[in-house]
Amino acid sequence: MDAIRHHSYGPPETLVLEQVPDPVPGPDQVLVAARAHGVHLLDTTLRRGDGAGPLPAPRLPAIPGREVAGTVVAVGPGVDPAWLETRVAAHLGATPEGGGYARLAVAPVASLHRLPERLDLADAVAMIGTGRMALMTLEVAGIGPDDVVAITAAAGGLGSLFVQSALEAGARVLALAGGPRKVRAVRGLVPDAGPRLAVVDVTAPAWAEQARAALPRLDAAAATVAIDGVGGEVGGAAAGLLGPGGRLVVQGWASGRPNPVAASAVTPAGEAVQVRAVVGPGAPAFGDLRSYQRCALDRAASGAWRVLTHRVAFAEAARAHRELEERRTVGKVVLG
The missing domain is CATH 3.40.50.720 (NAD(P)-binding Rossmann-like Domain)
Incomplete structure (x- = not known):
């Protein structure tokens, strides 16, 4: 599959498009054919090799990213086959090697949100982390x-x-x-x-x-x-x-x-x-983060929120990082 990886810490140009083996979903996991990939400023920090809060620098080589939206194409043991061909968005978890900048991403079934057809995948992926934080x-x-x-x-x-x-x-x-x-x-x-x-x-x-x-x-x-x-x-x-x-x-x-x-x-x-x-020392305990994700997705789907996205071609992840670091983006940065 196509994936964006970096083999060293450094500037945006360390991000390269490569072919890597297809992942296989394990128990209680699904495989998502991702067509929208969320990009955070945090991703640029980790790419440089700097830890961010509780997250250490990623182990190399690393595939950045923690947010994807797309279609479920395979299910692991114990997962209801009814998930197959479902449009979903998911947060892949708070790890430095998130794996989100990949055309196939393994996600826990518990992390999935079903998406209505009217909700654009790029808008959906913006809601998983950014909408939740909002x-x-x-x-x-x-x-x-x-x-x-x-x-x-x-x-x-x-x-x-x-x-x-x-x-x-x-x-x-x-x-x-x-x-x-x-x-x-x-x-x-x-x-x-x-x-x-x-x-x-x-x-x-x-x-x-x-x-x-x-x-x-x-x-x-x-x-x-x-x-x-x-x-x-x-x-x-x-x-x-x-x-x-x-x-x-x-x-x-x-x-x-x-x-x-x-x-x-x-x-x-x-x-x-x-x-x-909102983050760090003194921040409240927010409880079930999935409820915030669901509410954000519902607001985007209903039109209550107009979602601004800065869309960059998947293969141009390095450009997306550079534009984000140089403050040249408008809205949530999404690879697609």
Whole structure:
């Protein structure tokens, strides 16, 4: 079968298309002919040989990836043959050698979600990890109609879902996106948002001042919630938009640097804020992750969420990694 592997740690070019033996499903497993493969920033970290949280660097050679969508083509011992020819999406498990960048992937039958025909495979694979994380983050944020929500990386796979969900909850949204193309993408998510949505380009000069100036247009003196997955300068500036008692919801640090406000819970203006972690120390126990996956899939299938995907040909995984690392992607990155 075709698979993307790397035999050494390093830049995106270490990812190469190779022929490897077809895997065989074992007891309580199925074989999925995958046609959509989720790509995470975490994958780029592991490719470089850096551990990520509880995950160590992968053993080499490694096939990255943990999310696939496609059709079940074989079942292992103990699995109901009724699964054959079923369209599914699955998370392959939290291992550094996930095996998701492969045209055939072994998945535990307990990990499978049946997909309706109306749900695109790329949209489905985006929901397995990214949609799940979005719902967990929104649960922690607790957004309501009185909130003003600042969102970093608003054109990303997660950020685009946060924007839609905050507007759906009746809140006002200050979306921070990197570059004109991403600004347009965010504005197109909810075309009828009107004055409840302001979008600021974080690549523009003096963008932080522009973000502060946008708050009165949202009929607000300060944000009440900041959802940050970027950290560093951008995340700190987003947290700086919070007023007293505001909620800083931290769900990652794609910049490689943590949000500077998270450690002190005090903004540069001296305002004390609440810090709520979605991952790492202090994060809540979320329970059954499958329920979040199912809910995310249902929201995508129903049209409640418009899913933004950045699609790259399967053989061009190296390009997908480079574009993701260079922040040139809009939406969830999917190999197909």
